[in-house]
Amino acid sequence: MENKFAERACLVNSSETREILKVTERPEVISFAGGLPAPELFPVEALKVACNVVLNEEGAASLQYSTTEGYGPLREAICQRMKAIGITSAINNVLITSGSQQAIDLTGRLFINEGDTIICESPTYLAAINAFKSYNANFVEVAMDNDGMIMEELERKLQEHPRAKFIYTIPDFQNPTGRTLTLQRRKRMIELANQYDVLIVEDNPYGAIRFAGEGIPPVKHFDTENRVIYMSTFSKIFTPGMRIGWICADQSFIDKYVAFKQTADLHTDSFAQRITAKYMELYDLEEHIKKIKAVYKARCTKMLKCIKEFFPENLSYSKPEGGLFIWVELPEGVDSKHIFTECLKNNVACVPGVPFFPNGTQKNTLRLNYSNMPEDQIIEGMKRMGDVLHRELIKRQYVCN
């Protein structure tokens, strides 16, 4: 048989990180590699109640085909949640998606022509890179510091790429770095987007998981020209398995998103949408999020303490105020893939940073996840990782011993 694949088939491959994650699933491995929420916090008992109430009260209607836009009461509840963080929206601005991954993918489908330029943080979220790459986008990376994307760098890139299609940003507790864009920079990003007539795609899955510092309104709050496409998800504050995300944008955009979503999967699981809405009606989601934040704060604090205690001194790392990740920069010249392999021999796992750079630079970085491991495991895993790092950095004479 002749090769039948479309040309775009060569643009995707089973994500490298997912393959890494498979290796790290051995039970003896302490894994900081994934990006999983803590499952022991999922509200299993409350979900049992919500399922029963939905099936008792709404019965067959909750199991039938439904509208592409999503379940009205859920969209309404999302508008209310967004209002609390400074986003004004009506139900027609909200489309329910099958996780925020679908929001990302539909964004690529709706906006990216072959060869279009996407501006993003360097590094950025791997699965967004893969989705946008599948539409044949070019990536222009903007350097970050501890305050997020550097605005002078962004302006320079906008000047160099006047036809850039959008800025893709994860302003809160970014994946993979855990860094947060400051208030000033958010305002400046909007000014630059207006000035250079470029869209902003604000991917904000972690914003609600702030466990330290002051809250900052989302970039969309400062949007003066309806050019920010905001997306978020229940994956980090409720459960990820049910795949409930959403897009909030100008209605002219939402109308087109709806048309593409119709062809993509007709609609998102209507039973899961109703369970999610019913849970919010019967229970206090904010109280639940408080519990998540308390646990993640303790785990993050413990991991940061372990870095100080067990890791060599000549590396830098982010100090997140929320979210799920810490980013480690090793001395230049250290290949984190090698570190990963050595760590795995010692039954501890992390993700090497390379795939988070769309153009594949910077090999000396690591992403650590703290949300998915209890504190005693964090201590043990970080010890193991510290041993590997000391040994490997000594070999390379980066550490005097």
Place this chain on the structure above:
Amino acid sequence: MENKFAERACLVNSSETREILKVTERPEVISFAGGLPAPELFPVEALKVACNVVLNEEGAASLQYSTTEGYGPLREAICQRMKAIGITSAINNVLITSGSQQAIDLTGRLFINEGDTIICESPTYLAAINAFKSYNANFVEVAMDNDGMIMEELERKLQEHPRAKFIYTIPDFQNPTGRTLTLQRRKRMIELANQYDVLIVEDNPYGAIRFAGEGIPPVKHFDTENRVIYMSTFSKIFTPGMRIGWICADQSFIDKYVAFKQTADLHTDSFAQRITAKYMELYDLEEHIKKIKAVYKARCTKMLKCIKEFFPENLSYSKPEGGLFIWVELPEGVDSKHIFTECLKNNVACVPGVPFFPNGTQKNTLRLNYSNMPEDQIIEGMKRMGDVLHRELIKRQYVCN
């Protein structure tokens, strides 16, 4: 703001039929327009049990992120179901999708280059047309008779389009015609596909809903060169709201489908997958399907009787042995859109046939759905529709009165 949409954005629009369906949702309308299963047959009580058992036994694991390929025991159960109809497969040949609509969409994404030719039945499933069109496919329609796609016509089209990418077929109780491809033609379709080196995409959502006549193995059963991509769904035999479909194909294809599905939505709702698997473990899905078939058979029989009784004589229609639809061909020159409008004034709805023809021919056709209306409503609705047809056909002097 400058227009930011990608070129492909102009290839999709909110499906015409979905817009029609919105109009028909007024409570006073008797609608034969949709393609909805009968909700009163959804196993609501059994689902309550399945939800509780899943949450009790599997707890948080059922709510966590999971693999793109899908839940192992569900894929295993699907292999068993397919074995019973003559498809030999292993778990690695099966990918769980978010409804079979996603299977269709991913197929477009994986195989269609701009301008590629897709060969299909004339008419064919509207949402497949929309999905493939969004990848800029050209459609070559093959005429049907009551035995499905005509093989001599298919061969002629394959000769005319030697670079055709795939044959898209719905062999069982086709949407919109309700027609079934005969055994002989299935074998011939495989021979032709092998001879002309073209893939076959077998979309088979209705095959299990056969309520009359002899069962025929799926086209994939006759596949000798792994060139049939089979897709099906739980939407018509269980519930559509949870969006559980699947693709069964050669593993080299599945590997690429998995990579695209990762970028599309990471994975299908894992809770819904486990509920579906648990339902099949605890209950007898075949017994449930028997109930569906009995009801649909009665409704189909009633509708066919009403056509004979209330409709003018000079039209033809299909006599399905399963599935959800009857196809009506009005005398040439009658515009079914006009009939639709007149019907709606009389509070009865159908779908005009035009959008089911990818190249927009044949205006004198209608699709009627019988699965979603009780028999008394079928009688009343068909009377109303019969009145309209008599009146409109008299106006055009197609009926002597």
